Amino acid sequence: MSDNGIKDLSSLDRLIHEPARLMIMTILYAVKEADFVYLQRECGLTQGNLSSHLSKLEEAGYLLISKTFKGKYPLTLCSLTRAGRQAFESYLAKMRFVTGQPSNNSR
């Protein structure tokens, strides 16, 4: 972090900062992989809305989307990439700094 902490706020990852995408990132950070239906239920988003947010995260390289089948049903699996996990951790570290919480590195 720089000496002038307020300036660090401008470097927050806007892609993750959006509430719906933050929900998606939080869920996918906690689990290894989840499918479209699970994310939709957990986030309470519409199909179109979730699909557009997933596409944005995928374009940024934060998300890996693979389409396969489970039994006879289609399965759209989403998981965070290494870059996605790092970006999320960095975002959380900045938010902790903003809110004045101690960093996890200090434990």
Add this chain to the structure above:
Amino acid sequence: MKDLSPTLQAKLRSSLHWSADGISLLVGGLACLLFGSGMFLSRYGTETPLRIFLIILCFVLWFPISLRHSQIVEWLKSRITYPRTGYVLPPYLAENKSHPLALAAPLGCEDAMPPGEWQRVRKDRNRRVLLMFALIALPLSAMTYVHNRWILFAAGIAMSVALWIGTWNVQRLPWVLLPGFPLLGLYMTISAPEFVGVQRFGLFFAGSGALLVLQGALSLFQFLHRNPRPFSLTP
């Protein structure tokens, strides 16, 4: 769960989602039922070809079910409950699909939790696992060596308490199992006092397995009833 960080909540919800349909309980119960039946039959009655066949069948079926529990559950989920509430793989299953102590495995998302939370959660979880283990293992081993028949009733109560400790404040209480274990112990105490040692252990284990199967089947029925199959599946 409300006082936990969103990351930890998401992690715990994924674990609950995995067991919500009751299939994992059903498969686990079946494994217990087979193992207990095999143990009981191996020490019961005279040796006949049919009994030997049944013993071998129990252990032959039990072994792959125990070894590949997660994969069997996943396969059944894909055919019975998917895609009603979606699919998610909890971290401990993704890392090691046959982890025998999944509860004691690392949470895998400690970096995103507030400082101190993961220590608190880990401490609480380890304490629960140890207590559950003691409450289940001690009476189960005691019933093999202690001849007093009331040990069965005590074992039933201990298992019920262990279950309550394991599920309280974490997931829905299993209402078949909580009264089921003491009732099973009481039933065996009254009606089957002649069985001792491994016979008694086997019978109790098989009975517990049957209870788990019953609870799993009930949960599965409720799950299918509550969650109809969605019309549209693809985004």
